Amino acid sequence: MLRVGELIRHALSDLLTRGEVNAPALSGKVVTVSRVSMSPDLKCATAYILPLGGEGGDAVIEALDHQRKFMRTEIAQKVNLKFAPDLRFKLDNSFDNIDRIDALLNSERVRQDTGREQPLDLAKGDDGKGAA
Numbered sequence: 001m002l003r004v005g006e007l008i009r010h011a012l013s014d015l016l017t018r019g020e021v022n023a024p025a026l027s028g029k030v031v032t033v034s035r036v037s038m039s040p041d042l043k044c045a046t047a048y049i050l051p052l053g054g055e056g057g058d059a060v061i062e063a064l065d066h067q068r069k070f071m072r073t074e075i076a077q078k079v080n081l082k083f084a085p086d087l088r089f090k091l092d093n094s095f096d097n098i099d100r101i102d103a104l105l106n107s108e109r110v111r112q113d114t115g116r117e118q119p120l121d122l123a124k125g126d127d128g129k130g131a132a
Helices: 002-017 057-066 068-078 094-105 108-114
Strands: 031-038 044-051 086-091
Touching (some): 002 031, 002 068, 044 057, 057 086
Parallel strands (some): 044 086
Antiparallel strands (some): 031 044
């Protein structure tokens, strides 16, 4: 399932990078396909999409939904599978979750419990152990 999802992610990324998907909502936008999860029978693929900057996500998802049939045909040609999977698109909120967890870890209450005076900067790889 992971391998097929990754193949479909690459095929979707190629379609979007080359501008083969004709939709006004996608023109001039950079769209990231962060991951594709497959159903156990490999007949349904859920692609998690994030437009650069995170703005206009609903319009991008709607435009991709309208182009679903075209993209399914193109992916079926690029990825050799017994059945072409049905495509579904969702906004990727994993980056929002990372920001929320980072804010929780840097809150006063957590810093007080851990005895740290400086906030952790997880984006820079600060694990609290210092330089090694």
